[in-house]
Amino acid sequence: MKANRPKRDVHPDLARERLKCNFNIEEVTNIIDGGKDKTLERKKIEDIALNNGACLDEIPDECLSIKERYENAIRKSCIYSNIVRNEMLEITGMENFESPVLRRTADAFFKDISPFMLHLGMFVPTLIGQSTPEQMAEWLPKALDMKIIGAYAQTELGHGTFIRGLETTATYDPDKEEFVLHSPTITSYKWWAGGLGKTANHCVVMAQLYTQGECHGTHLFIVQIRDLDTHMPLPGIKVGEIGPRMGFSSADNGFLGFNSFRIPRQNMLMKHAKVEKDGCYVKSAKHGKLTYGTMVFIRVTLVSEMSFNLSKAATIAIRYSAVRRQTELRPNEPEPQILDYPTQQHKLFICIATAHAFQLTSKWLWDTFQAVMADVRKGNVDALPELHALSSCLKAVSTSDALSHIEQCRFACGGHGYMLSSNLPFIYSFVAATRTYEGDYTVLLLQTARFLVKAWEQAESGNNVTPTVAYLNRTANTKRVVWDNTHEGIIQSFQAIAAGKIGQCVRSIRDRIKSGMDYEDAWLMTTVQLVAAAEAHCRAVLVNTYWNEMIRLTKSSSANVKTVMHQLAVLYLMYWALEKTGDLLKYSSVSKQDLDDLQRRYEELLAALRPNAVSLVDAFDLRDEILHSSLGSYDGCVYERLMEEAQKSPLNAEPVNPSFHKYIKPLMQGKL
Numbered sequence: 182m183k184a185n186r187p188k189r190d191v192h193p194d195l196a197r198e199r200l201k202c203n204f205n206i207e208e209v210t211n212i213i214d215g216g217k218d219k220t221l222e223r224k225k226i227e228d229i230a231l232n233n234g235a236c237l238d239e240i241p242d243e244c245l246s247i248k249e250r251y252e253n254a255i256r257k258s259c260i261y262s263n264i265v266r267n268e269m270l271e272i273t274g275m276e277n278f279e280s281p282v283l284r285r286t287a288d289a290f291f292k293d294i295s296p297f298m299l300h301l302g303m304f305v306p307t308l309i310g311q312s313t314p315e316q317m318a319e320w321l322p323k324a325l326d327m328k329i330i331g332a333y334a335q336t337e338l339g340h341g342t343f344i345r346g347l348e349t350t351a352t353y354d355p356d357k358e359e360f361v362l363h364s365p366t367i368t369s370y371k372w373w374a375g376g377l378g379k380t381a382n383h384c385v386v387m388a389q390l391y392t393q394g395e396c397h398g399t400h401l402f403i404v405q406i407r408d409l410d411t412h413m414p415l416p417g418i419k420v421g422e423i424g425p426r427m428g429f430s431s432a433d434n435g436f437l438g439f440n441s442f443r444i445p446r447q448n449m450l451m452k453h454a455k456v457e458k459d460g461c462y463v464k465s466a467k468h469g470k471l472t473y474g475t476m477v478f479i480r481v482t483l484v485s486e487m488s489f490n491l492s493k494a495a496t497i498a499i500r501y502s503a504v505r506r507q508t509e510l511r512p513n514e515p516e517p518q519i520l521d522y523p524t525q526q527h528k529l530f531i532c533i534a535t536a537h538a539f540q541l542t543s544k545w546l547w548d549t550f551q552a553v554m555a556d557v558r559k560g561n562v563d564a565l566p567e568l569h570a571l572s573s574c575l576k577a578v579s580t581s582d583a584l585s586h587i588e589q590c591r592f593a594c595g596g597h598g599y600m601l602s603s604n605l606p607f608i609y610s611f612v613a614a615t616r617t618y619e620g621d622y623t624v625l626l627l628q629t630a631r632f633l634v635k636a637w638e639q640a641e642s643g644n645n646v647t648p649t650v651a652y653l654n655r656t657a658n659t660k661r662v663v664w665d666n667t668h669e670g671i672i673q674s675f676q677a678i679a680a681g682k683i684g685q686c687v688r689s690i691r692d693r694i695k696s697g698m699d700y701e702d703a704w705l706m707t708t709v710q711l712v713a714a715a716e717a718h719c720r721a722v723l724v725n726t727y728w729n730e731m732i733r734l735t736k737s738s739s740a741n742v743k744t745v746m747h748q749l750a751v752l753y754l755m756y757w758a759l760e761k762t763g764d765l766l767k768y769s770s771v772s773k774q775d776l777d778d779l780q781r782r783y784e785e786l787l788a789a790l791r792p793n794a795v796s797l798v799d800a801f802d803l804r805d806e807i808l809h810s811s812l813g814s815y816d817g818c819v820y821e822r823l824m825e826e827a828q829k830s831p832l833n834a835e836p837v838n839p840s841f842h843k844y845i846k847p848l849m850q851g852k853l
């Protein structure tokens with residue numbers, strides 16, 4: 182049911198904030214979107230999807246039962262998919278179906294998650310990345326047209342991280358030219374796949390391939406699991422939903438078991454390896470990990486996803502902080518807006534800067550990904566290890582940072598931030614999952630560390646290394662970098678910290694080997710340091726990329742836009758330099774005086790950014806339908822919205838709850 186929202190005047194505090202703005206908001210929006218044409222395209226798509234109110238709910242999702250919530254999510258997913266299929270793909274083009282604009286617009290429909298998200302987010306990308314042209318022609322049009330709905334079933338009850346340890350088997354039967362899928366143990370049951378529990382009729386399954394008596398490791402298969410007409414699970418399939426979780430409440434994450442379930446030979450996704458009719462296994466991939474391609478793709482897209490989520494949280498918290506007044510600064514003076522407190526600015530301005538840092542870095546990462554994939558298509562896989570290292574650490578650090586900054590946004594909103602109607606708890610629980618899924622934080626940083634250790638050894642022996650670690654050629658053999666408080670100086674210090682930490686890891690591993698450990702144990706004992714080194718490398722990449730992209734993208738901007746974008750980037754550098762003072766003292770010549778100066782400049786920068794704070798979040802251009810927040814709406818009518826949302830609580834539907842007569846009254850009367 183559509184909700185009618187009253188239109189309200191903008192709160193005077195927010196109106197005053199907007200008058201203080203000294204830069205052109207639209208220009209900044211264009212930079213974030215990737216150009217004026219992209220902004221126009223986004224707005225056009227949002228208008229198509231959101232202007233008819235189909236995305237609005239009369240009863241908040243959180244007030245529904247699990248079943249009602251799922252059914253409502255399916256209802257809206259179908260409406261939204263229909264809009265995507267009939268109207269949006271024409272604008273974005275088929276090749277950009279996963280465009281962040283679709284993802285962003287979908288948020289207006291779902292406070293939580295669409296049960297179709299994994300269909301568009303992983304099933305379709307897997308078809309594109311892992312199929313032969315014939316397979317693509319067979320499956321992709323059906324998937325894009327929602328004739329089939331898919332999930333991505335890789336993780337099992339017993340294994341998520343260690344893919345090589347998956348237990349599901351796909352054994353080739355040459356007589357029938359079929360694979361037999363089987364779940365030999367309880368731990369081999371697929372677990373977690375979004376949309377699998379109740380929605381999907383197909384899924385991509387990762388299983389150990391056996392043919393001619395030999396195991397060839399994990400491969401991907403496309404499997405129909407439900408009847409297209411009745412939606413009943415097919416014989417040999419055991420499928421269901423895994424139960425309530427911290428977030429992802431309407432995503433029907435599922436379990437799946439196979440009892441000698443047969444699929445045609447053609448259902449193995451054969452772009453990188455195939456099984457001939459007679460059972461002969463032929464590998465064509467030039468790199469053993471190309472079947473992990475969908476994961477790399479999603480890791481890349483998650484960096485922009487983190488920017489988006491952070492921009493939502495920052496918009497909510499900053500608009501609220503401009504309206505909320507608390508505590509007298511001086512006797513008999515009006516209470517200040519809480520945004521005037523430097524401590525509040527410290528919590529929140531870094532969120533704006535980080536959203537920019539992730540957005541600009543994500544575009545650069547996306548271009549890098551596209552270039553490497555183009556090389557892979559030509560048979561050149563040389564850049565794959567660097568892409569894997571880069572996408573792994575950026576996924577890990579961006580999800581982890583976004584999570585802690587979003588929590589800060591909630592803290593910044595005091596008690597009201599704890600209300601589901603603020604939307605901050607939804608954003609938080611969604612982002613909390615991103616730190617784990619698609620490769621856990623620690624695990625991915627350890628993947629990056631493997632690459633870094635090799636790169637350090639190459640640099641140490643005087644060989645040139647790949648671009649993202651080129652700083653090692655300069656710093657691998659330097660003890661401490663000379664501190665310099667310019668942006669170049671701070672960026673170089675981050676590189677020196679990374680090089681210093683990687684070098685320390687290499688020395689620890691070597692020392693441990695010298696003292697009798699084998700390589701595996703020496704590596705294992707060093708993993709705490711290795712994770713820290715990979716994080717430091719990622720910070721070096723982030724500060725460098727953000728800065729360079731900011732300069733590049735503001736070349737033709739107006740003077741005040743240049744200034745404010747510059748201020749945000751400097752804030753980002755200073756914030757992280759101050760967070761990492763211990764490392765700076767260890768790996769640069771920074772003194773206590775230098776750090777005191779840096780702290781003072783940081784505080785001055787907070788004050789300089791203060792008048793533009795509301796306009797900077799306005800520049801994220803997030804419609805109220807996308808924010809879903811009683812605290813963050815454009816008009817700032819926070820208290821009216823909180824009260825309005827409170828009225829929707831099912832507990833307010835009747836003046837006296839029946840439990841009073843059933844329990845409380847008997848208790849009061851001593852009759853229980």
Ligand SMILES: CCCCCCCC/C=C\CCCCCCCCCC(=O)SCCNC(=O)CCNC(=O)[C@H](O)C(C)(C)COP(=O)(O)OP(=O)(O)OC[C@H]1O[C@@H](n2cnc3c(N)ncnc32)[C@H](O)[C@@H]1OP(=O)(O)O
Pocket residue numbers: 258259261262279283284287295297298299301302303333335336341342343344345375470471473474476477479482565566569618619620621624628631632
């Ligand atoms: C109507 C609704 C509309 C909605 C619209 C929505 C639009 C949608 C758009 C976007 C939304 C997206 C939302 C996505 C939601 C996702 C939900 C979550 C899904 C999942 O979680 S799926 C499961 C993911 N699982 C994982 O990530 C598992 C993590 N584990 C691994 O990746 C690996 O096991 C490992 C990397 C840790 C280790 O692998 P292993 O095979 O054991 O390899 P090693 O021996 O350790 O390493 C050997 C060697 O290989 C290198 N390597 C490993 N991986 C790769 C790789 N991918 N590429 C290149 N190289 C790789 C590794 O570094 C080693 O190299 P070396 O030997 O050191 O040189």
Ligand SMILES: Cc1cc2nc3c(=O)[nH]c(=O)nc-3n(C[C@H](O)[C@H](O)[C@H](O)COP(=O)(O)OP(=O)(O)OC[C@H]3O[C@@H](n4cnc5c(N)ncnc54)[C@H](O)[C@@H]3O)c2cc1C
Pocket residue numbers: 299333334335336339340341342343372373374375429434614617618619620621622623624627
């Ligand atoms: C909301 C959500 C949605 C998901 N959707 C899907 C989906 O659609 N499809 C799908 O296939 N999967 C999905 N997953 C599963 C997800 O990909 C896995 O949970 C994730 O990869 C982590 O694996 P795990 O749960 O087995 O954790 P584990 O690997 O068991 O990790 C547990 C802990 O052990 C640590 N650890 C593990 N290995 C190492 C190591 N080698 N060195 C050091 N520490 C280690 C980790 O750091 C972590 O702290 C989803 C998960 C969530 C939470």
